[in-house]
Amino acid sequence: MSTYVLVAEDDRKQAELIRRYLAHDGVTALREATHRPPDLLVLDWMLPGLDGLEICRRLREAGELPILMLTARSTENDLLRGLDLGADDYMTKPFRPRELVARIRTLLRRSHHTVRPASVAAVSPAAPAASGNRGGLTVGRLTVNAAQHQVFVHDRPVNCTPGEFRILSTMAASPDRVFTRSQLLGCLTDHGRTVSERTVDVHILNLRKKIETSPRNPQHLLTVHGIGYKLTSGNNGA
Incomplete structure (x- = not known):
């Protein structure tokens, strides 16, 4: 069974390295994630039209889509803001595409094999x-x-x-x-x-x-x- 991963990244060269499905701006990313929910969203923080934090907040209110934030911001406060709004993981630029793929695979595995707090x-x-x-x-x-x-x-x-x-x-x-x-x-x-x-x-x-x-x-x-x-x-x- 194929996996559908939506990548919202404003740098087209980086996006081409990691793309499965591609959105270059926030409005497009939110529309695609809403109308055709992916298995996972790789979401850049600084997107034109609608930034990644707002997209993350809206999608988290609507459901439990796994979200991996991808951004040049690396301070502790930035990380906490993203996680508090519902991001599930966080990678800073520059990054290694192979590591990103590994993170995606890990999130996808966990999204299909949930562990309850009682366990x-x-x-x-x-x-x-x-x-x-x-x-x-x-x-x-x-x-x-x-x-x-x-x-x-x-x-x-x-x-x-x-x-x-x-x-x-x-x-x-x-x-x-x-x-x-x-x-x-x-x-x-x-x-x-x-x-x-x-x-x-x-x-x-x-x-x-x-x-x-x-x-x-x-x-x-x-x-x-x-x-x-x-x-x-x-x-x-x-």
């Missing part, structure tokens, strides 16, 4: 359960209420994106347990969404900014080098 909880030995509070789970100064989609640090509410919340609620249910990036990826691939393991790192980085006193010296959301991450109550009560 993440079953992959490791049981860890100490988190205590209840506010009708949710409490780990140190952090409280996560999955039913109401709320997060608090002490009494301060924290706004999380859906992806951030899925990761945090999964880890809060099993404090001190080490999750690999692949396991946390299962929190982000529900409902047909597809992401790369690098996206997990970006969400962890963003969560640290929201829940840690010192994001550069985290006390709760810790890296376990060579394996992944774990959520703890902290050692200094920060």
